[in-house]
Every structure is written in C-alpha cells, then in structure tokens.
Amino acid sequence: MTPAGDSFLETDRLTLRRFADADADAALLVDLDSDPEVIRYVGRSRLAAAEAYREHIRNRFLPLYVHPARGVFAAHERPGGAFVGWFIFRPASDYRFAAAAGWTRPTDVELGYRLRRAAWGRGLATEGSRALVALADADPGVTAVVAAALVPNRASTRVMEKCGLVRAREFRLPGFDDPSVMYARCKPGCDPPGG
Numbered sequence: 001m002t003p004a005g006d007s008f009l010e011t012d013r014l015t016l017r018r019f020a021d022a023d024a025d026a027a028l029l030v031d032l033d034s035d036p037e038v039i040r041y042v043g044r045s046r047l048a049a050a051e052a053y054r055e056h057i058r059n060r061f062l063p064l065y066v067h068p069a070r071g072v073f074a075a076h077e078r079p080g081g082a083f084v085g086w087f088i089f090r091p092a093s094d095y096r097f098a099a100a101a102g103w104t105r106p107t108d109v110e111l112g113y114r115l116r117r118a119a120w121g122r123g124l125a126t127e128g129s130r131a132l133v134a135l136a137d138a139d140p141g142v143t144a145v146v147a148a149a150l151v152p153n154r155a156s157t158r159v160m161e162k163c164g165l166v167r168a169r170e171f172r173l174p175g176f177d178d179p180s181v182m183y184a185r186c187k188p189g190c191d192p193p194g195g
C-alpha cells in the first residue's frame with residue numbers, strides 16, 4: 001500500500017509516518033482494533049467504522065503534528081511497507097486518563113504502541129520505542145517519558161523496561177478491573193509525575 005502521510009523517522013526495520021485523512025479509507029485502524037487479542041488490555045475501541053476513524057484522525061491525530069516531533073505514527077515494515085501498527089509519542093497531559101495517572105506536567109511525553117498480532121514477538125515495539133525515547137533523551141524540553149499499561153499486560157511493560165523506563169507506581173483507571181502501572185524515564189533532577 002502507499003502510505004498516506006509523510007515520513008517521521010526510520011529504524012532498521014520500520015518507517016514511522018504521520019497519519020492522513022486518507023488512512024481512514026484503507027481501514028488499517030479498523031482492522032487493527034478488530035482483533036480481540038490486540039485490544040485485550042486496552043479496551044474495545046469506541047470507534048465503529050471508517051467514518052468514525054476519519055473523525056478521530058482529523059480531530060485527535062492531525063492536531064498533534066503541529067509539533068514536528070509529536071504524534072501518533074503509523075508504522076510500516078521496511079522493506080515492503082506492510083502496516084504493522086502505530087506508536088504514540090505525545091504530550092502526556094493529552095492522555096485520556098491523564099488526571100487519574102497524575103500526568104499534568106506539560107513537558108512530559110507519553111510513549112505508547114499498538115501492533116498487529118502478526119508483528120508481535122520480533123522486537124518491533126522495542127525498536128520503534130527506543131527510537132522515540134532517543135528523541136526525548138536528546139530534547140532538553142522533555143522532562144520525562146512516561147507510559148502506562150494494565151498490570152497483566154506484561155508484553156507492554158516489558159517493552160517499557162527494555163526502553164529504559166522504570167516502574168514508578170500503580171494507579172486505577174475508571175472502567176478497568178485490573179490496576180494500571182506507570183513507568184517513567186526521568187531526566188536528571190526530575191521525578192515521575194503524579195507523586
């Protein structure tokens with residue numbers, strides 16, 4: 001497939017690019033979120049069809065790109081270009097549950113990822129995440145990289161660990177039975193957000 005948005009960064013095996021309106025038609029996100037294993041620890045998507053994803057891309061993804069190094073980025077394998085999922089790298093205060101997580105510091109950045117099941121277990125989440133963490137390390141305006149997952153989502157927390165984030169504390173999210181855990185990679189002199 002031809003990627004719709006412009007390229008953001010490349011790793012050995014991945015191209016990360018910005019989403020564009022046209023991605024809604026390609027149904028990449030609908031397909032990704034329709035796998036029960038993919039959404040097992042993140043909750044069912046509130047978006048039902050391509051039109052809802054188009055609105056989501058327009059209203060939630062595109063505004064993030066005003067900052068040249070923030071956003072939700074589609075990940076494609078290279079060579080070949082197969083869509084493998086997405087990475088998120090945005091102001092932590094934009095997280096839907098920022099208040100519950102205590103993510104109010106505007107200089108913290110949230111790391112996240114969601115990959116197609118066929119791509120799991122090959123180190124791709126770690127590879128893409130490490131590239132994003134390296135950007136944060138090099139940016140003096142970033143105080144910390146933070147990430148959160150439900151405690152039983154060990155694949156996710158393992159990726160956090162492998163990217164140099166450290167377990168900070170547990171917290172509760174409304175609507176989820178399991179506790180969540182927050183990991184952080186803080187710049188010198190900074191503490192994890194939320195006490």
Ligand SMILES: CC(C)(COP(=O)(O)OP(=O)(O)OC[C@H]1O[C@@H](n2cnc3c(N)ncnc32)[C@H](O)[C@@H]1OP(=O)(O)O)[C@@H](O)C(=O)NCCC(=O)NCCS
Nearest residue numbers: 038113114115120121122123124125126149154155156158
């Ligand atoms: C989380 C996710 C992105 C990981 O992607 P991935 O490309 O398979 O991750 P990697 O291969 O880079 O690393 C996964 C690590 O977790 C480990 N792991 C996977 N499942 C595990 C489990 N059930 N228990 C313990 N460790 C596990 C792997 O062994 C690997 O660690 P290792 O390299 O030390 O062996 C992927 O599983 C996914 O998209 N899940 C659905 C969406 C999701 O939950 N996103 C996170 C929301 S917080």
